[in-house]
Amino acid sequence: MMRILDPTLGPPPAAVALPRAPRPHSLSGVTLGLLANGKSNGMALLDRLVERLGERHDIGNVVRIAKTNASAPVSDRDAEMLAGRCAAVLTAIGD
């Protein structure tokens, strides 16, 4: 009889439940953020989505951030800007 050790880290830790931000009641007149995740067509996907949303809502300004690298997190500066200026942020990856 012999014992072999487990090389894995086991199941990933359960996600920490963060409180959800308040939902906007309407998109009319609000500033909407778009965060493309660093692949070629993320922004194209988001722009199409905004186009469709615009058919149903009178969206105010749209702020666009395109990450330059899909492997890197969004910069603190961009995250703070989006959090400060936008009522809602849509994010997408599209290759």
Add this chain to the structure above:
Amino acid sequence: MAATPRGRTPRDGIDVADPWTAIETCYAKGWTDGLPVVPPTESLVDAMLAAGTWAPSDVLLHEPVRDRAVTADKAAINAVMAGCLPEYFPVVGAALQAIGDPSFMLHGPATSTGGSALMIVVNGPIRERLGLNAKANLFGPGNRANATIGRSLRLVLLNCLDCRPGVLDKSTQGWAGKYSLCFAEDEAASPWEPLHVSRGFAANQSTVTVFAAESGHNVLSHGTADPEQLLACFTDAMAGLGSMSPGRTVIVFAPEHAAHLRAAGWTRQQTQAWLYDHAWRTLADLKRGGKVEPAFYASPALVDWLYHDAPQGRPAALPDAGDVAGVQDGDETVRVHRGLGPEDIMLTVGGGDAGGHSAFFPSWSRGRSVPFVTKEIPQ
């Protein structure tokens, strides 16, 4: 669960009848890279740990995207499974620290469709002490240290970071270097200071330098000793449309090619600059190959890359998305280089003494990919 001899937290494990059952159990649990592993018994893992400078609970690698921390204990288990001798463990640990450097952004090379291998170049006195191969067939089979140190990293990715093919590892094809890609620099054959010295370390330190590499291209040249003729073979490979990107490059010069550069008195910086200056395609070529995507024009960094060397500089008005792919006036004279500058080309030396066969390893993505990272091997 039995307590460990030194009273540490008991480790998770499985009781099995014999070594053959242990090997098959590792297969059944999905703990291998497809090749058999050495069963990681408590005593083998303790010996591995004892050869390093880390406490079992020290975190050698933290992957921030999914918040997974690889301790020295887990690294040692995987190093045993890979077939490492205990004295290899300092190299394994340093390599894990290198790929865990935040600048390396491991999530990308570990998971992307690009399918890169984790290249480890070892420098300094430890190369000879461990018998690492810098000579004939240095990328290929036959040397325990090369094979098992590189394999340890892959097993950590598979077992600790869940980078399993088709699950979190989405490599479209991957390549054989993903099993293991570790070699020593042939410092004696280099025309220049050792790689790690060029990167700010002392010659008597031992280091690992890591890079996320696509499969290597053999650069074959037997007919010239002239540096410019020789290097033209490299720049032709570097500027191939399939590999073309603003990313980085590793060149491993065979000793024969390195000797030509030494005889001609070419410096490292001169060689890097020549390679950068000559590894280019016209913007028109890139467009004809479908290599310029509309999204490039939304990225200031990629626009800078495309027009960095343009005679008229960056155009005042960028093309509309629909026109991006079409060749426009002036595109035939815009030279787009591989990488952003000579420092994006890392030069090292290795291979058999006979043969004009060097290697070009491109980075793994259509973008900048990740940088070279060098760490000292603690001993």
